[in-house]
Amino acid sequence: xxxxxxxxxxxxxxxxxxxxxxxxxxxxxxxxxxxxxxxxxxxxxxxxxxxxxxxxxxxxxxxxxxxxxxxxxxxxxxxxxxxxxxxxxxxxxxxxxxxxxxxxxxxxxxxxxxxxxxxxxxxxxxxxx
Numbered sequence: 001x002x003x004x005x006x007x008x009x010x011x012x013x014x015x016x017x018x019x020x021x022x023x024x025x026x027x028x029x030x031x032x033x034x035x036x037x038x039x040x041x042x043x044x045x046x047x048x049x050x051x052x053x054x055x056x057x058x059x060x061x062x063x064x065x066x067x068x069x070x071x072x073x074x075x076x077x078x079x080x081x082x083x084x085x086x087x088x089x090x091x092x093x094x095x096x097x098x099x100x101x102x103x104x105x106x107x108x109x110x111x112x113x114x115x116x117x118x119x120x121x122x123x124x125x126x127x128x129x
Contacts, residue, residue: 001064001083003071008089009096010068013111016050017068021115024049024060027077046098046106048087050113081105 003025005013017023026047051057060072064081073081082100087109089096095108 001073001081001085003064003066003085003087005067005087006089008091009087012089012096013048013068013087016111016113018050018115020053021050022053022055022057023066023068023071024051024057025064025071025073025081026060027074027080045110047110047112048096050111050115052115055114 024047026049028045028047057072059074062073062075062078063070064073065071082102082105085098085100085105087096087098093108096111097107098105098109
């Protein structure tokens with residue numbers, strides 16, 4: 001699997017890139033510490049998550065290649081991705097679509113940076129229906 005960031009998308013994510021961080025491409029299906037779903041909802045979404053390099057993220061057990069370096073995804077979410085994907089920047093809508101040859105995976109790839117500070121309020125919180 002591979003993700004290519006276009007020049008416009010690279011300009012948007014460049015400020016988050018650092019040797020002290022690792023990059024996760026998340027399909028938010030309610031599984032994992034960064035999920036904001038999992039609460040009786042069937043919503044889903046894609047996120048590009050930056051975390052401290054030393055943070056343990058055992059759910060993200062599959063590495064894919066990209067032109068920004070290795071990216072980790074949850075192996076169980078593999079079917080939600082394509083072998084070749086591209087992140088673009090839509091300057092008119094100020095969004096970053098994640099696309100493949102088969103079509104648009106999401107109109108806006110959310111970028112979240114959890115590095116260097118307190119973790120998301122969602123982490124460790126139990127969802128109750």
